[in-house]
Amino acid sequence: LRQIKVEEGDFGLMAYDPGYTNTASCKSRITYIDGDVGILEYRGYPIEVLAEKCTYLEVAYLLLNGELPDAAQLKEWDDSIRFHTVVHENIKRQMESFRYDAHPMGMLISTVAAMSTFYPEAKKVGSPENRAVQIKRLIAKVPTIAAFSYRHSQGHPYVYPNNDLSYTENFLAMMFQMFNNGYKPDPALVRALEVLFILHADHEQNCSTSVMRAIGSSDADPYSAHAGAAAALYGPLHGGANEAVLRMLAEIGSVKEVPKYVARCKSGEMRLMGFGHRVYKNYDPRARIIKKCAEEVFDVTGRNPLLDVALELERIALEDEYFVKRKLYPNVDFYSGLIYEAMGLPVTMFPVLFAIPRTAGWLAQWKESMEDEEQRIQRPRQIYLGERTRDFVPLEKRP
Numbered sequence: 567l568r569q570i571k572v573e574e575g576d577f578g579l580m581a582y583d584p585g586y587t588n589t590a591s592c593k594s595r596i597t598y599i600d601g602d603v604g605i606l607e608y609r610g611y612p613i614e615v616l617a618e619k620c621t622y623l624e625v626a627y628l629l630l631n632g633e634l635p636d637a638a639q640l641k642e643w644d645d646s647i648r649f650h651t652v653v654h655e656n657i658k659r660q661m662e663s664f665r666y667d668a669h670p671m672g673m674l675i676s677t678v679a680a681m682s683t684f685y686p687e688a689k690k691v692g693s694p695e696n697r698a699v700q701i702k703r704l705i706a707k708v709p710t711i712a713a714f715s716y717r718h719s720q721g722h723p724y725v726y727p728n729n730d731l732s733y734t735e736n737f738l739a740m741m742f743q744m745f746n747n748g749y750k751p752d753p754a755l756v757r758a759l760e761v762l763f764i765l766h767a768d769h770e771q772n773c774s775t776s777v778m779r780a781i782g783s784s785d786a787d788p789y790s791a792h793a794g795a796a797a798a799l800y801g802p803l804h805g806g807a808n809e810a811v812l813r814m815l816a817e818i819g820s821v822k823e824v825p826k827y828v829a830r831c832k833s834g835e836m837r838l839m840g841f842g843h844r845v846y847k848n849y850d851p852r853a854r855i856i857k858k859c860a861e862e863v864f865d866v867t868g869r870n871p872l873l874d875v876a877l878e879l880e881r882i883a884l885e886d887e888y889f890v891k892r893k894l895y896p897n898v899d900f901y902s903g904l905i906y907e908a909m910g911l912p913v914t915m916f917p918v919l920f921a922i923p924r925t926a927g928w929l930a931q932w933k934e935s936m937e938d939e940e941q942r943i944q945r946p947r948q949i950y951l952g953e954r955t956r957d958f959v960p961l962e963k964r965p
């Protein structure tokens with residue numbers, strides 16, 4: 567705490583908390599985490615139960631509305647998402663103008679930002695009806711833009727949404743269908759993607775969600791705020807760790823090389839990617855579910871030998887005093903990349919695959935902040951360490 571007093575009404579003390587590790591930026595009723603025990607709940611429902619029993623859209627409804635939908639509500643919600651899946655042709659044309667090797671995440675971020683110009687009424691953020699329409703549009707269109715970004719990188723024609731398919735089936739079809747080859751994703755892979763989407767849907771005030779709320783706090787439209795949140799997710803310390811895990815497993819190569827690699831991590835030469843978490847000081851509950859999911863996916867796709875490397879890494883690390891003492895456990899990223907790769911999804915799509923389901927979480931948090939009467943524009947203070955008032959030196963007299 568640093569003593570400051572700018573105006574008469576000021577309390578006179580200011581918290582200095584870099585990284586906001588100990589600062590609550592809002593009050594929320596959406597997601598609960600107990601990192602010491604390894605608990606994650608959305609609206610009071612344990613993540614394990616939701617991952618087993620729900621679809622992604624059901625969970626998105628729960629995050630946004632606070633309650634699980636009944637059958638009629640779910641149908642109406644699902645229908646309204648399907649209704650909005652198509653993007654404006656000019657959005658498609660704009661995406662065509664990206665370089666052939668543009669990163670899909672860069673394409674997603676800028677295309678979502680561009681969408682605000684297609685829906686200027688989205689600026690009326692004070693209207694609950696208007697907010698509800700923009701929320702549906704974003705949840706429906708982000709998978710379409712995501713799949714277009716992948717097709718673009720492949721030089722393949724874009725596949726339009728097929729609204730006879732479910733949310734995840736439709737996404738896989740837009741990714742992988744070639745012409746009219748009757749592509750039908752394997753139901754086990756569709757279910758695995760639903761589970762991964764549910765696990766990634768929200769995680770309270772992480773970096774990207776905080777950006778969503780910060781941009782939203784200036785009453786900017788939700789497309790601009792979503793683009794900002796996605797940009798925060800793009801960073802390797804946030805949405806990019808599963809890619810790093812995959813590269814690490816490939817570098818290790820085989821089970822017999824694992825002890826040597828662990829020793830290098832312990833010596834401080836590098837970090838064991840996919841291990842450790844700022845909040846979880848116990849097994850990340852999402853990692854436990856994903857580990858099971860990986861086995862189910864490999865039953866369909868064939869076993870990736872890198873799974874054995876991952877399992878051996880986990881076994882050794884969990885018995886090693888270095889990791890035990892520091893409470894380092896596998897996090898959500900440890901197994902997810904292996905599943906995505908087995909499903910034929912390229913590494914560059916990994917952050918995009920995070921952004922699609924996190925859209926529901928970002929929007930739920932944005933909606934909650936817009937409904938919160940205590941919400942003010944986010945405007946942190948600083949500890950100023952620079953020069954104070956001094957004499958100006960003309961250019962010709964500067965040393």
Ligand code: ACO
Pocket residue numbers: 803804805807831832836837838839840841842843844845892894897898899
């Ligand atoms: N491998 C080896 N040692 C580690 C690891 C790791 N993965 N993570 C932390 N440590 C060690 C640190 O070296 C430090 O040791 P010391 O006390 O001897 O100096 C101690 O554990 C504490 O580490 P911090 O960096 O202070 O922990 P912090 O909470 O700031 O970092 C983070 C959390 C960034 C996730 C870290 O554990 C890490 O870098 N993990 C690897 C990257 C990763 O998997 N990121 C994905 C996170 S999940 C997500 O974003 C969706």
